[in-house]
Amino acid sequence: MKVAVVGATGLVGSEILTVLEERNFPVEELLPVASARSVGKEITFKGKKYKVVSVEEAIAAQPDIAIFSAGGATSLELAPKFAAVGTTVVDNSSAWRMNPNHKLVVPEINAHVLEDSDKIIANPNCSTIQMVVALAPLHKRYTIKRIVVSTYQSVTGTGKAAVDQLMNERGGKEGAKVYPHPIDMNILPHIDVFLDNGYTKEEMKMVNETKKIFGDDSIRVTATTVRVPAMGGHSESVNVEFAQEFDLDEVRRLLEAAPGVVVQDDVKNNVYPMPINAHHKDEVFVGRLRRDETQPKTLNMWIVADNLRKGAATNAVQIAEYLVERSLVH
Numbered sequence: 248m249k250v251a252v253v254g255a256t257g258l259v260g261s262e263i264l265t266v267l268e269e270r271n272f273p274v275e276e277l278l279p280v281a282s283a284r285s286v287g288k289e290i291t292f293k294g295k296k297y298k299v300v301s302v303e304e305a306i307a308a309q310p311d312i313a314i315f316s317a318g319g320a321t322s323l324e325l326a327p328k329f330a331a332v333g334t335t336v337v338d339n340s341s342a343w344r345m346n347p348n349h350k351l352v353v354p355e356i357n358a359h360v361l362e363d364s365d366k367i368i369a370n371p372n373c374s375t376i377q378m379v380v381a382l383a384p385l386h387k388r389y390t391i392k393r394i395v396v397s398t399y400q401s402v403t404g405t406g407k408a409a410v411d412q413l414m415n416e417r418g419g420k421e422g423a424k425v426y427p428h429p430i431d432m433n434i435l436p437h438i439d440v441f442l443d444n445g446y447t448k449e450e451m452k453m454v455n456e457t458k459k460i461f462g463d464d465s466i467r468v469t470a471t472t473v474r475v476p477a478m479g480g481h482s483e484s485v486n487v488e489f490a491q492e493f494d495l496d497e498v499r500r501l502l503e504a505a506p507g508v509v510v511q512d513d514v515k516n517n518v519y520p521m522p523i524n525a526h527h528k529d530e531v532f533v534g535r536l537r538r539d540e541t542q543p544k545t546l547n548m549w550i551v552a553d554n555l556r557k558g559a560a561t562n563a564v565q566i567a568e569y570l571v572e573r574s575l576v577h
């Protein structure tokens with residue numbers, strides 16, 4: 248495959264390169280792409296140095312697949328240009344996710360919706376991905392009615408400038424700010440922009456994307472998304488109400504058998520998922536499984552995953568792998 252990575256110098260883009268290498272994706276030719284200011288810079292892939300190329304050069308090379316992580320505006324402008332030369336685009340931004348003409352895919356759940364006519368495929372929001380991966384086996388068995396989720400999201404979710412802000416604050420250094428308040432020793436109940444309904448765009452992504460991925464508009468989701476000064480991944484407190492009664496031991500068994508899920512739930516030994524342990528891992532970690540004692544058929548759980556891995560790079564590469572395995576890219 249001739250593969251373009253658009254946003255190759257960013258946090259997600261670098262992780263995409265690592266994941267392509269680790270999973271031995273069949274890259275015959277690599278085209279690392281970034282903004283004009285990075286053209287000519289060197290990146291390393293499989294021990295070999297590559298120069299970052301311009302968008303125009305990458306489009307002219309007509310790659311088979313382009314994995315995008317370069318922001319929504321870039322994707323809206325450039326993904327159709329790649330698609331027009333026959334490239335299949337897997338996009339990490341929010342640009343195409345809720346567009347009814349484009350598929351929103353988490354391979355463990357709905358890769359089967361993909362067809363070879365899909366030229367721009369959307370990767371869901373990082374917080375949504377880890378939540379639906381953990382909830383999918385439970386939804387299948389007990390049918391989800393309602394989800395109440397609060398997130399504790401890593402600064403890595405905002406990109407490299409946010410990691411710099413945290414580190415500058417911690418080191419007492421001046422520097423550019425991407426958040427409206429300090430992030431070190433603080434938490435911000437504010438991710439993405441505020442909307443007219445009082446929710447943030449990130450919160451509404453979790454609501455709308457969950458319904459689209461499960462193909463079920465009747466699931467009610469309410470979210471509060473929060474930025475915390477953590478590095479290794481996003482954490483989520485999830486309260487989920489099912490249509491059917493559940494058995495806690497069976498819940499555990501279903502999660503243990505679910506693809507991409509690891510149960511870490513041994514509170515007597517202080518074992519539960521934490522971002523520090525999820526860092527650089529592809530799996531979604533689940534723990535603190537317990538009944539909500541205030542109402543029937545309701546479960547509390549704690550879900551952690553590396554937002555740069557399963558929340559972005561790994562999910563996108565898994566989509567690309569599925570396309571290659573099923574000969575959906577040519």
Ligand SMILES: NC(=O)c1ccc[n+]([C@@H]2O[C@H](COP(=O)([O-])OP(=O)(O)OC[C@H]3O[C@@H](n4cnc5c(N)ncnc54)[C@H](OP(=O)(O)O)[C@@H]3O)[C@@H](O)[C@H]2O)c1
Pocket residue numbers: 253254255256257258259260280281282283284285286302315316317318319321339340341371372373403404405406407408554555558559
């Ligand atoms: N961070 C996460 O956890 C996460 C998770 C899921 C999805 N995403 C999405 O992934 C995207 C990138 O996030 P990030 O965290 O990796 O951000 P980042 O670290 O700021 O990286 C942004 C990348 O986009 C490139 N870029 C910017 N404008 C461009 C243009 N006009 N043409 C080509 N490349 C351009 C940048 O190149 P330069 O280095 O030259 O500036 C850089 O490689 C965003 O859409 C974000 O919403 C992020």
